[in-house]
Amino acid sequence: MRVHVGSDHAGLELKDHLLAWLGEHGYEPVDHGPFRYDALDDYPVFCLRAAEAVAAERAEGRDSLGVVVGGSGNGEQIAANKVRGVRCALAWSEETARLARQHNDATVVSVGGRLHPLEDMTRFVEVFLAEPFSGDERHVRRIEQLSTYETGGGLPPLPDSARPAAEQA
Template sequence: MRVHLGSDHAGLDLKDHLATWLVDHGYEPVDHGPFVYDALDDYPVFCLRAAQAVAAEQADGLDSLGVVIGGSGNGEQIAANKVVGVRSALVWSEETAVLAREHNDANVVSVGGRLHSLEDMTRFVEVFLQTAFSGEERHVRRIGQLAAYETDHELPPLPASALQGSADPGTAAGSDSPRA
């Protein structure tokens, strides 16, 4: 499996460690940078490239996932999720890594290099890479709704249970507007 890597300066050491770890465990890492420490670098430059490569390879039917790394992992996850076809999940435990794959079929994982030990972050990535999507109908349906919105920007219909108590679809309970 090919694993695309991207980070910023805060994730550089972990990214470099993961590249070696991935080779040692039979994966093919593709490093999208950075390649030198620069405290002023911008994570979108590297994380968007890693995410775009994952989306392109998966669209071609190839087996690939991605890992993006920063100080907290938040910005890196946001960047990766801007790429059509990417579902990036911020993980902070083995359980969140498992759920990201089993329930969300996440294809990019984001980790915070300043929030966990090197061993823990490596384990989170390992669990993510080794976990398969469950394929359960409810998860497939939800991912389908997200994919449809990503292309047509139309909200999925509200279920009947969301409309109960409102005869007027324009009221807060029956509209797509958040309640006050």
Template sequence: MRVHLGSDHAGLELKDHLLTWLVDEGHEVVDHGPFVYDALDDYPVFCLRAAEAVAAEWAEGGDGLGVVIGGSGNGEQIAANKVAGVRAALVWSEETARLAREHNDANVISVGGRMHPVENMTRFVGTFLATGFTGEERHVRRIGMLADYETHGDLPPLPESALRGPDAADA
């Protein structure tokens, strides 16, 4: 599988570790930088490129995935989610990595290089890459709502219960 990596200075050490580990695991890795430590670099420069590459692959029917890395992972997730076609999830455990794929069909994850030991982060990434989307109707429906909003700005319709208001008695 092709895996796109992007980080900032706070995620550089973890990115470099993951690059080697992913190659050893048989993945094709595309490193979108940074390539040297610069305490003043900006995560959008690298994370947007990684996310754009994932989105382009998916638009062509591919299945490449992405990992963006920073100190906390928060800004990197926000950056990745600005790219149309990307569903980036902030991951902090094996369970959140698994659910990101199973329920959200996430194609990018964001991890905080300062939040956990390298061994844990490696397991989180491994879980993400090894897990597939369940394809359950409820998850497909929810992802469809997000895609419609992303593409057309259409809000999903309110459920009947929301139209009745909080004081309406259930009959």
């Protein structure tokens, strides 16, 4: 499986570690930068490229995933989620990494390089990459609602349970 990786200066050390770890574990890592430390670099430059590569390859039917890394992972997640067709989840535990794939069919995971020990962050990525999407109907339905909205199809209809009683009659 090809894994696209992007970061910023705060995630550079973890990104470099993950690239080596991915290669050692049979993945095909693709480095979208940065390639040297620059305290003033901007995470969108690298994270958008990693996410775009994932979206393009998945559109071709390839089984690619992505990892974006920053200080907290928040901005990197936001950047990746701006790419049409990408669902990026911020992982801060093994369970959030697992559920991102299992329930949300996330295609990119974001981790905060300043928030966890290196071993934990590596494990979050490992769990994310290994976990398949469950394919459960409720999760498929929810992802379809998001995809429809993303492509201009509008908001999903409100269920009766979300309407005031006076409107249900």
